[in-house]
Structure formats: C-alpha cells, structure tokens
Amino acid sequence: MAQSKILIIHVGDMDNKGSEVLLRSDISVIKEVVKDDVFLSVSTVNVEGVKKLNLPLNAVLPPTVDIPYKTADSLARKSGITRNTSKYKVFAIVSLIYMFIQTLLSVVSAVFIKIGLKPFYRSEIFSHMKNCDLVISCSDENFKEAASLLPSNFYWTLTWWTILFQRTFEISVAKFIGKPIIAFPNSVGPFKTWVGRFLSKLALNNCAYVLIREPVSYEIVNSLGIRSRKILTSDTALLFETKKRFSENFSHPAIAVCPGIYRYSLSDEKVRNYILDHAKALDVAVERYGFNVFFSPHYVSGLEYDDLEICELILHEMKNKNRSKIIVTNGVEEFKSLLDCMDMIITSKMHPGVMGVSGHVPTLFIAYDHKQTGLFKHLGIEDCTISIVETSCEKILSKVDFIWREREKIRDLLQMRVAELQETVRKAVKEALTPFVHVKEDS
Structure with a gap:
C-alpha cells in the first residue's frame, strides 16, 4: 500500500506557544488516525523554529508567499529596532511590496509545476504540493480580519488582509494544482469588510472539508454560505499531553x-x-x-x-x-x-x-x-x-x-x-481524512 503524503500549510511562528501546540497536536492526531506510516511535510513562516522541535516530519519548507508583518518583525529584531520607528515602517512597506512580487513568481511556478516543468521559484514547496495526496490548512485562526472584542484600526486591518490573502492564495494554488484541501479546526471571522468575506469565502469554498473549533465561528461560516462539508468540533490542542513534570517545587494555592x-x-x-x-x-x-x-x-x-x-x-x-x-x-x-x-x-x-x-x-x-x-x-x-x-x-x-x-x-x-470534545476532534479529523488517505479501521 502506497505511503500517504500530506502537506500541512499555514504553520505559524514557533515563538508563539499556541502555534507550537497546534502543530504538535495536528501531527499527533494525523498519525493517530492515518493507517501505516505517513509522509508529513509542513510549510511555515518559521522554518528554523520548526526544525529545532525535532518533530516527526519529512520536510520543513517555507511558504509560497511570506507574510509582510512577519518579515518586518524579523528584520526589526535583527536590526534591534522597535515597531514604533520609521525604519520599521520602511521594512513593512518593502515587505508588502515583496509579497506581491512573490505572488507573481508563485503564479508562474504553479503553472510550471502544473504542466510538468520544474519551478524556478521555491521549487521545493511546489514539488511537495504536487506530489502530496492531501493539503491541510493547519489548526489556528487562518480566516479572519479582526478580533471580535477589540476595536479595529488600519494597522490591524491591513495586517489581517495580508495574512488572509496569503492563506487564500496558497489554498488557491493547491486547488489549481489539483490537490484536495482540508481546513483543520479553525476559528473563522469576524469580518468587517467585503475584502475579508470575499477572501475567506474563496479559500473555504476551495476546501473539501472545513473543521470549525467553536460555535461562534460555525455560525459565521454558515452565514458566509460556504458549500464545503462543515464540521463543528473543537481545538486540536485539547488533545495535547505531556509526560514532562515541572521541575520546580512551589507552594499551593x-x-x-x-x-x-x-x-x-x-x-x-x-x-x-x-x-x-x-x-x-x-x-x-x-x-x-x-x-x-x-x-x-x-x-x-x-x-x-x-x-x-x-x-x-x-x-x-x-x-x-x-x-x-x-x-x-x-x-x-x-x-x-x-x-x-x-x-x-x-x-x-x-x-x-x-x-x-x-x-x-x-x-x-x-x-x-x-x-x-x-x-x-x-x-x-x-x-x-x-x-x-x-x-x-x-x-x-x-x-x-x-x-x-x-x-x-x-x-x-x-x-x-473536555473528554467529549477531544472525541469530537478525533472523529472530525478521521471523517475529513478518510476520502483522501488510508485511515485506521475502528477497533
């Protein structure tokens, strides 16, 4: 039986423990559900950070398109400056322009890989996408343009637009290449503008399955008129366990x-x-x-x-x-x-x-x-x-x-x-994976 090949995209920064626990949990539940060994590769904004975790991955790759604020933050740390400086704003503008250059290069590479030619730009990620059985948009909050309980402003709206554009673009590329896509448990929305709604609808309608991790997002997805199979489940990080015991002793409470x-x-x-x-x-x-x-x-x-x-x-x-x-x-x-x-x-x-x-x-x-x-x-x-x-x-x-x-x-x-929600996560992931890879039979 051929080895199942899965590419996980949209993996975040490992400086954020939320991104790390979601990646660990996504990998764990995939390996729990998929029959036999699985070839797993991930695309991430933090390649070195993921590699340092020594996870059971066959490849760690950059995304097709970088996220501008992540690029600007990285340059700021290297330069020892803060986000309040004029230099940071220059980094942000240059990173935004670079994102659109990368988009054009990615379009050409996607066409090349589609017709059987070797891509000249970030060929490794396009080759893995071409050769995989399934693309998974990792668990997180990949489809939104605001935080629902915070006031909106231009900075955050633009930031979320660029993230949402990158998410939608990569899903569209995978669809163009002919790959099925699953969105693992995500929160979706809120949306303040037609731009956010349009990009999210485009992305989610290109997914075969959309797994949603809480009921508010489920209502938002339904309001968008998403045609994909939708499953209300919960956060994959609820499955995360560790055998590590905290080393320091302290008094309670x-x-x-x-x-x-x-x-x-x-x-x-x-x-x-x-x-x-x-x-x-x-x-x-x-x-x-x-x-x-x-x-x-x-x-x-x-x-x-x-x-x-x-x-x-x-x-x-x-x-x-x-x-x-x-x-x-x-x-x-x-x-x-x-x-x-x-x-x-x-x-x-x-x-x-x-x-x-x-x-x-x-x-x-x-x-x-x-x-x-x-x-x-x-x-x-x-x-x-x-x-x-x-x-x-x-x-x-x-x-x-x-x-x-x-x-x-x-x-x-x-x-x-928690036990009930953990079981819904396992069942939802298994249902979503079953049409595309070899999953284990129920015991």
Whole structure:
C-alpha cells in the first residue's frame, strides 16, 4: 500500500506557544488516525523554529508567499529596532511590496509545476504540493480580519488582509494544482469588510472539508454560505499531553497568569489600565486566598509589549512581589507541565486557556476574541470570561472569587466536557481524512 503524503500549510511562528501546540497536536492526531506510516511535510513562516522541535516530519519548507508583518518583525529584531520607528515602517512597506512580487513568481511556478516543468521559484514547496495526496490548512485562526472584542484600526486591518490573502492564495494554488484541501479546526471571522468575506469565502469554498473549533465561528461560516462539508468540533490542542513534570517545587494555592495584548489595538491608557488592574487584583487575591503567582509568558517575540514585557510590567506594579515570579518556559511541553500544576489560571491568550482546561484547571479568560468565548461556551463555562475592553480590577476579582468558590464544580465539568470534545476532534479529523488517505479501521 502506497505511503500517504500530506502537506500541512499555514504553520505559524514557533515563538508563539499556541502555534507550537497546534502543530504538535495536528501531527499527533494525523498519525493517530492515518493507517501505516505517513509522509508529513509542513510549510511555515518559521522554518528554523520548526526544525529545532525535532518533530516527526519529512520536510520543513517555507511558504509560497511570506507574510509582510512577519518579515518586518524579523528584520526589526535583527536590526534591534522597535515597531514604533520609521525604519520599521520602511521594512513593512518593502515587505508588502515583496509579497506581491512573490505572488507573481508563485503564479508562474504553479503553472510550471502544473504542466510538468520544474519551478524556478521555491521549487521545493511546489514539488511537495504536487506530489502530496492531501493539503491541510493547519489548526489556528487562518480566516479572519479582526478580533471580535477589540476595536479595529488600519494597522490591524491591513495586517489581517495580508495574512488572509496569503492563506487564500496558497489554498488557491493547491486547488489549481489539483490537490484536495482540508481546513483543520479553525476559528473563522469576524469580518468587517467585503475584502475579508470575499477572501475567506474563496479559500473555504476551495476546501473539501472545513473543521470549525467553536460555535461562534460555525455560525459565521454558515452565514458566509460556504458549500464545503462543515464540521463543528473543537481545538486540536485539547488533545495535547505531556509526560514532562515541572521541575520546580512551589507552594499551593498557585495561580498562573498569562497576560498579553495585541499591539496597537488598545490605547496607551487602556494598556496602562490593563497592567494596573491585573496588579491590583492579583495583590488582593494573594492576600485573600494566599495565592502564589506565577507569570508565564506565552509569546516572547523580543519586540515591545510582548507577553514577557507585559508580565514584567504587571509584576513591577504589584505589592506582593515576594509571592510572585516570572517563569519563562522552554517550549510548550514545559509550559503545559507548569499549567497542569496550577490551582487556577488567568489568561488573555488563547492557548494557555486551552492547555489549562485540558488539564482540568479552572481558568479565567480575559477575552479579546470569540475564539475564546466560543471555546468556553462549548465547555459550559462561559461565566469564566471577561471582555478585555471591559476589564477592571473589580471584575477580575469578582471572577476570581467565583472561580475559586466553584473550583471543584468547574473541575468536574471540565473532566466531562473536555473528554467529549477531544472525541469530537478525533472523529472530525478521521471523517475529513478518510476520502483522501488510508485511515485506521475502528477497533
């Protein structure tokens, strides 16, 4: 029997633990479902980062087209500049122009590979696409143009347009070459303009299956009139487990805090309030419940206002610094092992929340998007959320009080609901893969 060949596209930056846990989980569930060995290759904006993980992959490739803000960020880090500088803006403009040059080169390469000629531009990714049995758009939030609970602005609209264009273009290329495409569990939307809706409809209608990870996105996909087979499931990262045990000993009760903001999405005043509200609420929680506070940054980019800097700014404002500590974990396995040890988690980022609830840890989402509120609605714990734009010290404390009071009930509910959602992920992935690769028979 021929070996199944799968190409996973749209893999994100491994500095973001969410991207890492999604990639690990996607690979794991594919290998769990597919019969015999599978030839797996991935296309990613962070080739070296993926290679360092030593995952069971046969090839790690660049995308057909780079994402401008990722290119600009990379150049900024190398140059030691921030996003506020004029030089960064030049990097961003040049990267945007370069994206369209890459698009033209990719179109020519796609035509070449289609007619049997060797592509001259990024030939390896086009060859893998040509020779694979199936293309998978990885689990994430690949089809959106805003965060539903944050105000829109020109910077983020343009950023999301370029990401969405890149996603749609690669799916269109795969379709042109004649490959079936599956979108693994994604959040979709929101959309503020016809541009976002048009690009997303084009991409998703070119997929044979669209797997959706929470009910809000499912409603959005239905409103777009997507013709593809749609399956409501959940986040593949709910399947992620680690045998690693966190090496440090600490006293309980312990609370992990994984804060973060979208740069330029909130005013300087709101960012300052976000920091102060966290600091004040955590101080009261320490005094009221005896918590030890462990800040654990989820995305460390080295640029201003990354999660590590936000952790440092909150800690700086706290009175109870002696009961608080920043822990920068080495990879997602250590990060997950830390979260599993906690008695409670407060997070503004998606995948600390996913990894927290998968370990049945009561979690408070300070949410900026429906991907977060949708997940908690799916789990039946929608009361454990606050909108990031409505955050205050009092609201954080009120939710901490509620979660701590109801923690045993929440744990019991998570044990039941997480297991149910994990099974829906396995079933959805198996259904989507079955027409295209050899899957294992049900035992």
